[in-house]
Amino acid sequence: EKCRSFQSLIPAEERGVLWLCIGAEVLNILLTLTSAIVLGSRVSYHSSGFHWLKVDASVAILMVLAGTVPLQSGFLLPIFPQHKMGVPAVLMLPLVLLGISGLLFIYQEVSNLWSKSAVQNKVVVITDAISGLGKECARVFHTSGARLVLCGKSWERLQRLHDALISVADPSKQTFTPKLVLLDLSDISCVQDVAKEVLDCYGCVDILINNASMKVKGPAHKISLELDKKIMDANYFGPITLTKALLPNMISRRTGQIVLVNNIQGKLGIPFRTAYAAAKHAALGFFDCLRAEVEEYDVIVSTVSPSFIRSYRVHPGQGNWEDSIWKFFFRRLTYGVHPVDVAEEVMRTVRRKKQEVFLANPIPKAAVYLRTFFPEVFFAVVACGVKEKLNVPEEG
Structure with a gap:
């Protein structure tokens, strides 16, 4: 009715x-x-x-x-x-x-097509090119016609990457043979010399992609100061030393772009990653300040902050204290970002000259906003994921 x-x-x-x-x-x-x-x-x-x-x-x-x-x-x-x-x-x-x-x-x-032409013939330096993300960045920029300078700690792995890029290159498109440079960013004493070697490859640098990263997990009181310093060298002092060495070349030419591939932990702290989170916070702060300083020279500073970059490792087993955090909050395999997606986002960042990109799925994004607007709630949620550790035997 x-x-x-x-x-x-x-x-x-x-x-x-x-x-x-x-x-x-x-x-x-x-x-x-x-x-x-x-x-x-x-x-x-x-x-x-x-x-x-x-x-x-x-x-x-x-x-x-x-x-x-x-x-x-x-x-x-x-x-x-x-x-x-x-x-x-x-x-x-x-x-x-x-x-x-x-x-x-x-x-x-x-x-x-525009993104490929934007980097064609440009000199692109990629640090830690032998990592999963580094390889994808090398592939994306190489197929787009960039003049690559690939940096890494292992010459054999660099050579394998070099051969792989050459083997998949399209003969109908113009590509350049990548230059290889040995670089360990945790060894600050050699970074200046490596920067000179990088400049000797092509005489200039158009785009610097700071991708190198070193991770460590464990309770803060069990991480030695030596390891803390090593993490800071690899994730903070190394990238800024290389950036400072290459920056005068960009300023003198009044062109260039610096891309920092950071992490969600540059926005918020995750338990048992104190050294890593501290280095990521420091790096993000440095490049945020640098962005304003070099704007008058037409040098672009970009930060790309993904959540966890998806890996193919098996997640922690049952009973492990980290398993509760993994399932409860971030779920690395489910909500992690694939290296291919991050590499493509880096390309878009370079093409569109973006200043800041936060690449994450809804849960990590919600965590950042929760940390900003409701810090007490965020701290309580994270603490709940850690309590299980108290009843689990310590690992090595």
Whole structure:
């Protein structure tokens, strides 16, 4: 009876248009989901509350363009007489959305071509190129025609990377043979000499990607000061020493870009990673200050802070105190960022000259905001994940 009374409020000539519009809403959502999958868009329909407003607004706009206007009662009435435009308006909606998806696809392809031309013939220095992320960055920039200078601690692994890049190079595209330089950023005494060697390769540096990183886990009172210093050398003093050595070349040429690949732990502290988090906080602070100092010389400073970079290691086993943190908060394998995604984001950062990028999924992002606006809650949540350690035997 309620349905009949509700339907009686709708004029008979408007009911067909109403049901067609409801169908258009459903079709709009399905097509948007399909286009998001096809275009590789990372759209989350569970976490993006604004998307539904966008869908409703897009339907209203498209209906107006096609010849209908929304009434105050919430129903649709054709602008033109005899409702001749109501059905065509709804039928045009999928075609319009398909056209928009095609335009977005073309835009994405053009952006990819633009990103490759943005670094073509540029001298790009990548530290710790033998790591997972370093290899992906080397691949992305090499295929884009950059003149690479690859730095790493192992000559054999550098040589293997060199051979791999050469073997997969497209003969139809212009690529350059990468230069190899031995560099251990934890050995500060050799960084200055290595910087001179890097400059000798091509005479200048256009883009410096500070990617090197060293990690350590353990209770703060059991980490020696020597290890703390080594972590600071590799993650802080090493990158800033190399940056300071190469920066005058960029300033004199009034061009260049410095990219720091940092970590979420430069934004917030994670238990049992005191030395690593301290170094990441210090590095982020240094490059944030440097950004303002070198802006007048047209030198861009960018920071890319992913959450955990996904690895292929097995997560901690049952009963391990770290397993509770892993499952409870960050879930490295589930919410970690793949090295390929980080490398592509570094490329976009260079192309668009972004200053700061925070590359993470919803949970790490929520943790950063929680730490900023509700610190007491954040501290309590993190502490809950650590309490299990008190009842678990210590590891080596």
